[in-house]
Amino acid sequence: MNLEKVISGFFIILALTMNFGFFYGDPTVLEQHNRYELFIAIIVNLIATIYKLGDKTHLGAVLLATSLVADIQLIAAASVWALGEYVTGMNTETVTAIVSLSGGALLANIVSVVLFTGDVLKSKR
């Protein structure tokens, strides 16, 4: 068992589950989406990204790319939230934007997990 694999696997999957927890619910109702969950999803995604930095393999590069996509989508979601709350005011449009941005990040997270699992299955041990 490789401890590094455990930790990186943990963060990659936690990023997906956290993001899913935030995303799940009516996309027009902000009350069904917890702000703490979004915060933790962002943090976990950032950590998962750093784990993939400096990996010279081809797979590492693709994983890094998907992670960066998820980061950008989630940070965009948080920015839209802050913008809605302080500048433009919350309306349904803003709420759907937040949720759909996190949905996009969720897709990137799924790709990450699939690639990661594929790599694990491919290795002989």
Place this chain on the structure above:
Amino acid sequence: MRNNSLYLIIKRMRTPMYVLIVTFSISILGMVLIPGVDDQGRPYHLSFFDAFYFVSYMATTIGFGESPYQFTYPQKLWVGFTIYLTVIGWLYAIGSIITLVQDKVLAAQIALAQFQRKIRKMDEPFIIFVGYNSMTKAIIDRLTSEGIRSVIIEKNEEKIKLLALENYSIEVPALVGDIRDPNVFRTAGIHKHNCKAVVSLFNDDVMNLHVALSAKLMNRHVTVIVEATEEEYAQNLKTIGADIVENPFKIIAKRIYLSLKSPSLLMLEQWVYGDPLVLRRKDRLPKEGKYIVCGYGRMGTALEVGLKRAGIDYIFIEASPKKAAKAKRGEKVMVGDADDKKILLKADVQEAACIIAATKDDLLNLSIIMAAKRINPDIYTVARENRINDAVVFKAAKIDRVITIETLMVKKTYNTLARPLADRFIRLINYRGEEWGRRVVEQMKQNIGNNPDTFETVIDESHAFALVRHMRESGEEIPYDVLCRRRDDRSKRNPLLILYVKRGEEEILLPEPDLPIKIGDRILMAGERDSFEDVEYIMENINELCYVLTGEECTQSLVSRFLLGSNGKPE
């Protein structure tokens, strides 16, 4: 080899980044969770944005004060804790970046990346030198002044730093690396088509063999020039295909033989290596009498061959019984310290004509010469100087002939690299004998002077545009004599002598003046610098060629033929 510097930076930055993210997130989360009181006394929670904003300026020690409202005591408690947490995390990250910038591994990686870029961009032919020492330095000095590019591979980083102090007019890229790692050769660009030669002049034959082997395996088109002082290594090197195997001791032995038997050839050889065309005192070895050679090592055994061929009576003195035991039966080898007066007397130094101090120890060589001179002041002295740095002492010792191995190797290697025809010329003249040599020397002295220059050129489009065009178009045979005519008056001849023409596999020494020029000929000439300029003009310039050929100022028709196409009509 891929460039690792970027990955190295990123990988090293991972831990500081974790620390930053974790400390920031803990602080932000705490700030959001702890309730505060606004200006109207109502309880409120900081939003994530407020918390992120506050923590960002707190952690970076910018500190705009408490926002949006004055903090309550529970909040202040948390802030007090997080100040230490985040500020320490932040300073740690900054510190890591600074350490990384100063890091030696990273610096080496960046230097490597720069080197690789230089090699990639290099379009001109270049030569790889393995090892940067006084010898290769001297060769590179001369090559760069001729505009030939060099690349250095050196194990010792300090020596490469010294290289930076040299003010070369063209850049000489240097790589720190051990040649035993095959990647090093690849990085130095051995696989590139414009890598012309690999030069390895280590004192260590094993090392040279190693270099030659890996160089040949990685690119068999590259010319490999190595030094080999022992016969078995020389044989090995030739088997693996090293193109030029240089043995300084063989050259020395040959020169000793030449100065005894055919001084004209010696003069020619030394002249090609850069000396004037005269015999100096140092070239006049006593032709009769006994020779004492001290040292029966690599040089001693080489000298043995030369002296024997010249029919000279000689005796060896060797300190190591093991080396002395290698001598063939019938050879006179005495065992003992050569600077010992008793041993020298035993070898009849008072009667001897010449003493050759040929050990690998410079000080020992000097003391041998001093001891021999004290007993026999008239003796002709020859000493081997191993290191260029010892030149001052050797000069002060007033030795008749000093043989500097390193200088010899420098000249020899330079010739093989920059003047291949001259190098070949030396090899060829050895078969011609003294009579021939004397004729050439006389001819040169009469026509040119005591110190002619050499000039090598090729009859091809880039060196002889006009000549090649004219020959192709008219089909006329032009004799070599044309090149020797003067540009201002074709009836007069330039002080010039064509020494050697290489035509494919055919080699012509001292061609007759009416030998026709052929496209592709490679020519070695001796003459004055000014006359080489004339030769180049005649070869390149249509008007000049026309004048020396016909004796008339160039007619319009000939000009228009060249300008407008072969049939004289505008195209």
